[in-house]
Amino acid sequence: MKCKDALLLMDKVIDGCSTPTEEQMLHFHTSGCRACKRTMMMNRDISRVFRQISRPEPPADLEERVRARLAAAASIGSRRRPPLRYAVALPFVAALLIALGLSLGRGGTRMQETLVAEVDKAEDAGDSWKRPVTTPPLTAYIRPAGLVTF
Amino acid sequence: MTPALVLSAVLAAGAVFPPVVTIRRERVPGLTELSTGAAISDRHVVTLSAFTGPGSSPFVELDGDLHEPDTIHVCPDMGIAVLTFDSPVFYDFSKPDSRVPEVGETLVLVGQGLSGIISISARVVRHYEDGALLLSAPRMEGLMGAVAFDGEGSLVGLVTGVVSFSAHEASDISIDYLAVLPSQMWYIWADLAMEGSPRNEVPFGITATSCSGATGRDRPAGVLIVAVASGSMADGCGLRPGDVITRVDTVRTYHPESVRGLLMQTRDSLEAEVWFRGCSRVISLPPLR
Secondary structure, three states, X not given: OOHHHHHHHHHHHXXXXXXXXHHHHHHHHHOOOHHHHHHHHHXXXXXXXXXXXXXXXXOOOHXXXXXXXXXXXXXXXXXXXXXXXXXXXXXXXHHHHHHHHHHHOXXXXXXXXXXXXXXXXXXXOOOXXXXXXXXXXXXXXXXXXXXXXX | OOHHHHXXXXXXXXXXXXXXXXXXXXXXXXXXXXXXXXXXXXXXEEEXXXXXXXXXXXXXXXXXXXXXXXXXXXXXXXXXXXXXXXXXXXXXXXXXXXXXXXXXXXXXXXXXXXXXXXXXXXXXEEEOOOOOEEEEEEOOOOOOOOEEEOOOOOEEEEXXXXXXXXXXXXXXXXXXXXXXXEHHHHHHHHHHHHOXXXXXXXXXXXXXXXXXXXXXXXXXXXXXXXXXXXXXXHHHHOOOOOOEEEEEOOEEOOOHHHHHHHHHHOXXXXXXXXXXOOEEEEEEEOOOO
């Protein structure tokens, strides 16, 4: 198996769509190919993190908070009646509050915690190629001109 | 497409460029730097000179083995280096192509990411005044020193840095403007380096430097003659301080080493286009060996 084929097969294996034979073939390849093994480990990490952050749980008190805010908005409305065009926007405001609750509430914190935990775990696993290895940064393009005599 | 699929697609695309190799060196104690090089013969790798020193030696990683070059030739002006191995190391290599990509042409940049070889598409935006190409490409880690290939898979240049027009643009958009030193500018120097950087036995008699069109209001980019030795071959050809050699034979020249290399590789005299104070003339330059 060539690296190109292994990379394509890797996704099937990680997504759980591969046959046992395919998984065995990939295992055989990665046990002899360091580059593909590294890629496989990284893809697994990415996949694991994304699986965990793709289903954030809404905070338990979200419904109560939204209802309270809607009630507060209604009471303000009864005291100072808003023009009709603002009343039309109220459902959108409610939707925005729900979205904010999802991202700023406990769900968001969990996402952050998951990411931090994953990074810590990867580092603790002793993957030495992840920590002390770097690539050169893109630096500003400058071309000095020296004197050449010939 | 899952992130893993996107990543794999990128890595798989990189796998079709076998001349690209990983250069590994200990930049500071405990920190290994992975950078990009391109095998241009079975014994030579071209890369940015910044990846070869100072202090620690670079190693070329190939099939899991590390190979230390026997000699390193550096061209400080162009910022590139040729790593030379005494015995053949590379089965796959790509000679630099002298064709300069057109504006609007799509190139493939192959670089060294942390997880392996990466590749992305980039578009030639314009020809820079000093001969470099300006490319627009998605912002991505690992592009410094990346190797540029054209649609035919020919090696047409190396990424030598980022060009930021302003801090505002650089921070708000997710693309980089990259400077690529086209192979056309350095392949003659690289040819000489592969031969061990021989000096010309007969001195030509000039001291010259690169000049970009931006430094003088009307002066074109090319090789600016700073001094001419009295009674030398260059003096006999009619070269004078202030002349700019813009072309030798059919090659657009930007660097003195290109002129020297062309004169060392030829057996016959070559015609050169020389600019001086708004006027161009054609002179004949003799071979140097």
